[in-house]
Amino acid sequence: MKAxxxxxxxxxxxxxxxxxxxxxxxxxxSSETASPVEAVEEIGSHQQPPTLDVKYTLKEDDLxxxxxxxxxSFSLENMGKENxxxxxxxHLYLDGKKVAKVFEPTYVLKDxxxxxxxxxxxxxxxxxxxxxxxxxxxxxxxx
Numbered sequence: 001m002k003a004x005x006x007x008x009x010x011x012x013x014x015x016x017x018x019x020x021x022x023x024x025x026x027x028x029x030s031s032e033t034a035s036p037v038e039a040v041e042e043i044g045s046h047q048q049p050p051t052l053d054v055k056y057t058l059k060e061d062d063l064x065x066x067x068x069x070x071x072x073s074f075s076l077e078n079m080g081k082e083n084x085x086x087x088x089x090x091h092l093y094l095d096g097k098k099v100a101k102v103f104e105p106t107y108v109l110k111d112x113x114x115x116x117x118x119x120x121x122x123x124x125x126x127x128x129x130x131x132x133x134x135x136x137x138x139x140x141x142x143x
Contacts, residue, residue, distance in 0.1 A: 047071070047085045054121045054135045061141050063109040065092075065121065067102070072123060072131075076103040083125045091128070093120040114143040 050072035057064045067090060075087045079101070090102035092109065095117050100109060101124075122134035 050086055050123055050131055050133055052090075052121065052123055052133050052135055054137070056119070056137065056139075058139050058141065061110070061112045061114070063112060063119065063139060065102075065107045065109070067105045067107070067121065069105070069123070074103045074105070075126065078126045079103075080128075081126050083127055083129070088123060088125045088131070091122045091124045091130075093122070094118075096120075112139075112141050114141045116140045 048071045051070040052072075053068040055066040055068070071086050073087050074089055075084075076089070078084065078087060079089055090107075091098055092100040092102055092107070094109070094112065100107065102121075117139050118136060119139060120134055120136045123131040125131060
């Protein structure tokens with residue numbers, strides 16, 4: 001009789017231990033989160049490239065720009081410093097000459113000379129290197 005009780009308690013203990021182990025395993029898989037370092041590494045390694053969409057209007061001799069960006073943030077405070085993925089500023093070119101650095105989604109280039117012009121808007125890293133993302137268009141300022 002003692003042997004049967006012993007075996008019953010032993011089986012009960014093994015069953016209990018198996019249940020606890022299963023609960024710990026399931027809990028670990030469903031609630032495990034990455035540490036902050038792992039999360040940053042994962043974001044950095046899967047960083048989507050930035051995009052740029054330029055809308056513009058010409059009001060007399062002033063060019064009004066609206067810059068819609070994705071996966072990119074403007075950063076005046078980090079210009080000239082170490083590059084960070086998805087951060088930087090915009091270089092604005094008029095007829096191939098850089099005329100402005102832009103640090104916000106709206107910008108007005110004033111007093112453009114009369115005539116036909118090519119405009120290029122380009123996303124730039126903090127160190128001024130190009131992201132390779134740009135948009136070109138032509139305008140004509142009437143005299």
